[in-house]
Amino acid sequence: MDRIFERLSDIVGSDYVSNAAEERFIYSRDPGVQRPHEPDYVVLPNTTEEVQKIVLLANEEKIPVVPLGGGLVLSGLSIPLKGGIVLDMKRMNRIIEVNEKSHYAVVEAGTAMGMLSAYLAKHYPTLKNSLPDAPPVATVAGNVMIHGSGHLSQSEGGFHSEMVTGLEVVLPTGKVVKLGSCSTVPYWFSRAPLPDLAGLFLGWNGTTGIITKVGIKLYPRPLLNDGLMFLTEDVDTVPDIMFRIVNTEMCEDLTFFITPKPAMFEGFQMTIISITANSDKEMRLKKEIIRDTLKDYYESKEAGFVPIPKEMKAFLLEAPQKNLSAFADVRKGGGFEYVGAIIPVEKIPDAYRAGLEISARNGITYSLGGRMIGRGHSFMFYFAYPFNRADEDDMNRVRQALDDTNHAALKMGGIPWKAEVSGQQLILKQMWPATYEFMQEIRGLLDPNGIMNPGNWEVNP
Amino acid sequence: MNDLKFSPDVCAKCDTYDCLMKCQYMDFDLESAKEERWKLIRGEDTRILYDCVTCYACEEYCPYNNHPFYLIVERQEEKGIHPVPKPIEKSQIRAMAPRGEITPMKVHAPVINMCYFPMMLGTIRGKLFEGASAIVGSDIFCNLMYLHFARNSVIKERLPRMIENIQKNYLEPSGVKELICYHDECYGTYTSWAPAFDIKVPFKPIHLFEYLYNRLLELKTEIKPLNLKVAYQRPCSNRLSPEIDHFVDDIFSLIGVERVERKYDHENALCCGGVFEAQQKFDLMEQNQTRNVDDMKEHGATHCVFNCPFCFWTLSDLVSQKGMTPIMMSDLCHQALGE
Ligand SMILES: Cc1cc2nc3c(=O)[nH]c(=O)nc-3n(C[C@H](O)[C@H](O)[C@H](O)COP(=O)(O)OP(=O)(O)OC[C@H]3O[C@@H](n4cnc5c(N)ncnc54)[C@H](O)[C@@H]3O)c2cc1C
Ligand code: SF4
Ligand code: SF4
Numbered sequence: 161m162d163r164i165f166e167r168l169s170d171i172v173g174s175d176y177v178s179n180a181a182e183e184r185f186i187y188s189r190d191p192g193v194q195r196p197h198e199p200d201y202v203v204l205p206n207t208t209e210e211v212q213k214i215v216l217l218a219n220e221e222k223i224p225v226v227p228l229g230g231g232l233v234l235s236g237l238s239i240p241l242k243g244g245i246v247l248d249m250k251r252m253n254r255i256i257e258v259n260e261k262s263h264y265a266v267v268e269a270g271t272a273m274g275m276l277s278a279y280l281a282k283h284y285p286t287l288k289n290s291l292p293d294a295p296p297v298a299t300v301a302g303n304v305m306i307h308g309s310g311h312l313s314q315s316e317g318g319f320h321s322e323m324v325t326g327l328e329v330v331l332p333t334g335k336v337v338k339l340g341s342c343s344t345v346p347y348w349f350s351r352a353p354l355p356d357l358a359g360l361f362l363g364w365n366g367t368t369g370i371i372t373k374v375g376i377k378l379y380p381r382p383l384l385n386d387g388l389m390f391l392t393e394d395v396d397t398v399p400d401i402m403f404r405i406v407n408t409e410m411c412e413d414l415t416f417f418i419t420p421k422p423a424m425f426e427g428f429q430m431t432i433i434s435i436t437a438n439s440d441k442e443m444r445l446k447k448e449i450i451r452d453t454l455k456d457y458y459e460s461k462e463a464g465f466v467p468i469p470k471e472m473k474a475f476l477l478e479a480p481q482k483n484l485s486a487f488a489d490v491r492k493g494g495g496f497e498y499v500g501a502i503i504p505v506e507k508i509p510d511a512y513r514a515g516l517e518i519s520a521r522n523g524i525t526y527s528l529g530g531r532m533i534g535r536g537h538s539f540m541f542y543f544a545y546p547f548n549r550a551d552e553d554d555m556n557r558v559r560q561a562l563d564d565t566n567h568a569a570l571k572m573g574g575i576p577w578k579a580e581v582s583g584q585q586l587i588l589k590q591m592w593p594a595t596y597e598f599m600q601e602i603r604g605l606l607d608p609n610g611i612m613n614p615g616n617w618e619v620n621p
Numbered sequence: 622m623n624d625l626k627f628s629p630d631v632c633a634k635c636d637t638y639d640c641l642m643k644c645q646y647m648d649f650d651l652e653s654a655k656e657e658r659w660k661l662i663r664g665e666d667t668r669i670l671y672d673c674v675t676c677y678a679c680e681e682y683c684p685y686n687n688h689p690f691y692l693i694v695e696r697q698e699e700k701g702i703h704p705v706p707k708p709i710e711k712s713q714i715r716a717m718a719p720r721g722e723i724t725p726m727k728v729h730a731p732v733i734n735m736c737y738f739p740m741m742l743g744t745i746r747g748k749l750f751e752g753a754s755a756i757v758g759s760d761i762f763c764n765l766m767y768l769h770f771a772r773n774s775v776i777k778e779r780l781p782r783m784i785e786n787i788q789k790n791y792l793e794p795s796g797v798k799e800l801i802c803y804h805d806e807c808y809g810t811y812t813s814w815a816p817a818f819d820i821k822v823p824f825k826p827i828h829l830f831e832y833l834y835n836r837l838l839e840l841k842t843e844i845k846p847l848n849l850k851v852a853y854q855r856p857c858s859n860r861l862s863p864e865i866d867h868f869v870d871d872i873f874s875l876i877g878v879e880r881v882e883r884k885y886d887h888e889n890a891l892c893c894g895g896v897f898e899a900q901q902k903f904d905l906m907e908q909n910q911t912r913n914v915d916d917m918k919e920h921g922a923t924h925c926v927f928n929c930p931f932c933f934w935t936l937s938d939l940v941s942q943k944g945m946t947p948i949m950m951s952d953l954c955h956q957a958l959g960e
Binding site: 391392393422423424425426428440444447448451458459461462463464465466467469470471 | 703705706707708709711712713715716718740895898899901903907934935937938942
């Protein structure tokens with residue numbers, strides 16, 4: 161029997177390791193259009209110690225380790241480009257602590273966003289976590305690793321990685337480190353006031369270490385939520401509209417979408433303003449303030465607030481949003497991938513035009529949209545293209561469109577987020593050379609054998 | 622073609638100017654009412670064009686059936702006035718456009734026209750609608766809602782095709798002559814708007830309330846009186862057929878329900894506010910909704926009865942928040958039959 165397989169079995173138990181063809185097939189791909197690569201082993205650890213032992217083994221054997229959370233990133237970031245071990249973290253899904261008064265939770269890396277949110281709703285109904293619109297099995301660690309964002313990103317402090325209060329990480333050499341206040345005291349309240357080392361891991365796609373625990377900020381959960389939809393036909397007005405709404409400080413989430421279907425939406429931009437409150441009075445006031453800030457727009461009759469039927473409102477205010485998942489099957493054959501570009505807010509019109517132009521040029525349909533990150537600090541603009549997985553031509557058209565979109569995003573001053581390997585290369589080519597060198601030096605120090613998710617964040621993988 | 626049957630001579634002889642004097646959303650004395658009315662008739666600019674909230678009520682107020690409201694809408698459209706912001710208007714016109722998917726279907730009387738409310742089809746059930754066929758969809762949609770958007774032209778363009786669709790695909794091949802209109806809007810279209818614009822209607826429209834009343838009479842022995850005090854939310858399009866209002870009382874008396882005599886019912890009924898929201902008149906919407914629902918509560922209603930699904934969606938939350946139960950008229954009748 162395979163020696164590495166046996167040693168992995170000794171570490172995690174034989175039920176939690178596999179090199180079976182069907183398993184390797186499943187773990188070789190994700191739901192996007194990136195090409196599959198098979199791992200040699202799939203392993204599901206249960207504890208930090210097990211992760212540590214696996215990493216030590218991988219160093220000894222010089223085989224790659226690719227951490228995997230929900231596997232929902234869509235851009236192939238947990239596809240094992242050079243084989244090796246896929247480290248599926250889903251068994252490490254314990255919610256270790258909720259500190260109600262200091263508003264944070266400590267969870268194991270494989271804890272799903274949906275689990276945390278359900279747990280809070282049941283045991284701490286006054287608190288909530290920011291949810292990405294990914295299916296709820298997306299993990300907290302996978303999401304902060306890629307600088308995810310969600311329904312509290314506008315009102316509560318930006319990217320989910322900015323909501324991290326502390327980390328436990330198994331370094332590529334097997335050392336276990338704690339980062340943030342938890343390194344010094346028994347509390348996970350923040351990364352300050354210590355030297356902030358979390359940046360050595362967040363955004364690195366698992367190339368610098370394996371997160372085993374995350375401290376994540378929680379926020380108040382007001383009793384009521386409601387929403388407004390503002391409809392425009394002139395995309396050049398959108399940045400100003402968003403700016404004004406953000407400046408009222410009255411809304412929780414601020415998103416917008418553009419879609420050619422149903423026909424009633426084609427050519428319009430729908431800005432969705434989610435509002436929370438603890439009383440009807442507060443809700444009315446917040447709505448009034450937001451409406452007032454856009455008064456000259458609606459009085460001009462060139463834009464306006466759309467009355468939203470109750471069912472549609474419930475759908476629009478849902479967190480996570482299901483409409484993107486439904487969009488995945490537009491082409492029948494269930495697939496979509498998107499470039500999420502983090503762009504300056506004023507570039508929304510450019511992004512919109514680029515999206516329309518690219519999808520038309522490649523003969524594919526689209527869904528465009530985005531979310532305000534922070535109080536107007538940047539905008540996550542997604543260009544989503546659906547495809548039929550059984551149709552290789554269709555997938556190639558989408559691959560081309562994604563590539564075109566990455567170029568367009570960089571050209572307009574944005575940066576593709578959670579970019580696939582080819583997108584990462586585009587970014588690195590444009591990066592200040594010394595910065596790239598610095599990244600590689602850090603990586604070399606942390607991961608001398610180059611075992612961690614190789615192929616990612618490399619100019620020449 | 623399709624010119625409005627409106628006569629300036631009738632207005633010239635009118636001495637009440639009720640159309641404007643009774644308007645709940647604009648204030649006039651007789652002099653100013655006359656002045657503004659004539660500006661409207663002559664096609665001049667008048668505040669009516671901008672301040673009318675399209676509540677339909679003056680169609681009822683005019684004692685001579687001279688279609689004052691339809692004239693306002695004609696003039697608004699002629700002058701390119703948009704009561705609702707243009708993108709909303711455009712998207713709504715597209716949203717409700719006929720899909721051209723209708724195919725002939727065998728129906729049997731009673732045929733219930735559910736307008737474009739597929740989500741309401743569940744109410745066509747039980748003894749109340751025994752043996753009924755229900756028709757629904759974009760290809761039979763009356764399109765009257767575009768009055769609120771100052772777009773008579775859309776109705777003129779689409780309605781003849783809708784009428785033909787109903788007649789040729791459903792009624793004629795099945796030998797059915799009557800069409801029961803679930804929504805006041807459809808009934809008003811066929812009995813008021815279509816004749817006003819000289820559009821022929823080949824079938825006989827029957828208002829849902831007339832049907833419900835007659836059906837409840839047939840099932841009288843099975844009715845269990847509900848013993849409720851209810852407020853009735855009269856829909857805007859009922860202004861086009863005020864002669865139907867007595868059926869509300871007739872139905873209520875059959876099912877043991879008291880219609881509370883409140884300020885904002887009958888001729889003084891208030892708009893649910895949904896249209897005000899589309900017209901971006903948010904303060905008016907809130908004031909109107911509050912005084913309307915408070916009035917229901919103050920008069921001891923425990924339920925608010927709707928016939929228009931749109932009014933229901935707009936007001937039901939507020940009604941519930943004030944401790945009353947929102948309910949559609951058809952569901953109230955089902956309840957009385959124990960269904
Ligand atoms: C329909 C849909 C909607 C989406 N909407 C959003 C959205 O609104 N906001 C958003 O942020 N994202 C969104 N996404 C993208 C993505 O699904 C999420 O970001 C998701 O949270 C990623 O988490 P995951 O557990 O699936 O990570 P994975 O895909 O498993 O991993 C992501 C990356 O992190 C690494 N990684 C995972 N776990 C660890 C760990 N423990 N230690 C070190 N590295 C690790 C992986 O190697 C990989 O590089 C959406 C995806 C879909 C399909
Ligand atoms: S529309 Fe009717 S109420 Fe108004 S002035 Fe003419 S006749 Fe009188
Ligand atoms: S439709 Fe209503 S608001 Fe408009 S003029 Fe007639 S009564 Fe007044």
